[in-house]
Amino acid sequence: MPVLLVPGVLRAEAGGASRLEIAAAGTLGAVLAEVGERWPMLARRIRDEQGVVRRYVNVFVDGEKAGVETPVGAGSEIQVLPSVAGGCV
């Protein structure tokens, strides 16, 4: 079962969890769709309403920068990380 690692800044949106077990596999798109169903507030922090990952959010699958078509296996680890860019000066 893939696991999504939630960054500290978004854990409130996931009920305080740091790891989320995801039933869906296949692609990152399927994983994010499930996140949208089960944790909608977390999902909207990651993607906009058109399903596009936000500009200053990066998603990695097994340590590699990923897009919605990236394959996700049963044992994959998905990391969501705010980009080093973004923020405000």
Added chain:
Amino acid sequence: MTVLLAIGTQKGLFLASSDDERRAWHVGPAQFPGTAVYTIGVDTRGPRPRLLAAVDSSHFGPSVAVSDDLGVTWREPESAPIAFPQDAGAAIERVWQLVPGPAAEPGVIYAGSQPSALFRSTDGGRSFELVRGLWDHPHRTEWGAGFGGQAIHTILPHPDDPSRLLVAMSTGGVYRSGDGGATWSPANRGIKAYFFPDPWPEFGQCVHRVARDAGDPDRLYAQNHHGVYRSSDGGDSWQSIADTLPSDFGFPIVAHPSRPGTIWNFPLIADSERHPTELRCRVYRSTDAGDKWEPQHEGLPDGPYYPVVLRDAMCTDNHDRAGVYFGTRAGEVFASNDEGESWTTVAAHLPDVLSVRAVPV
């Protein structure tokens, strides 16, 4: 009576409070720290004031948070409160305005967004729907973007007629609806767009802000990207009221909450030199609907002054003795309890001030 002053900044929301005199202020710590608060809505139609904050994380996107306890606690819905439907093919970049509807529609809240769109809530701001009549307007593809983005920054529901509504956007201009938002028409006759070959187009004007007169709902005031105007016919036509101002450039314009004809703005030198005129921190007031303006500066900083006041960063309260407030991009906030005759400093050294709202509670 306590007066609450909500200060939206580039890095959080600050809530200041004062007693009836509005001379000494207590400023609370940053809420939503590190998150821009582009606008604040205050809905006073219910039993308790409701605060709505347009929070905008550069990492995690925009949202709207609501508080029914004057900012002690905030809540957000699970699903995005403001979002374009799938078929619109657009995504909310920022919420620029949150405005309660007229008294006759107690649950209605309007939101203006970037990209330029109007949203309507009927549940007090928990969820919003796109106003299709404006989004589908044939002019929309020709609306431009100001330096701050393409956004609806002004929403003026008619106080007595829920079917009448006015919005404004930079490089789009003023639009009105007379049927509750189903259809819209541009209302820019007399507003100059000096940056076009034809400076008098039907639409495309760079309106920075519109305010409605306290006594006559058909009397409107517009601060333009060069140009200050008055309409006495609900926006059918506009006439310049900039003759006695030191400059016709600026961002905010606000109207007295109860006295007809009294308005304030904050002139800047020019588009190409965005500093206060004569490099002095001065508000300008007119008490005759813009025919004559006078500077007001007692209590404001002396000496050369460079910061600007953004379009949403000036407001009045609806106190019996109206207060006037403004914040600057240097993080200062000033308040007047005597209609601008004298000013006190509410706060300094805050992040850039984007928005202020004041309400007696």
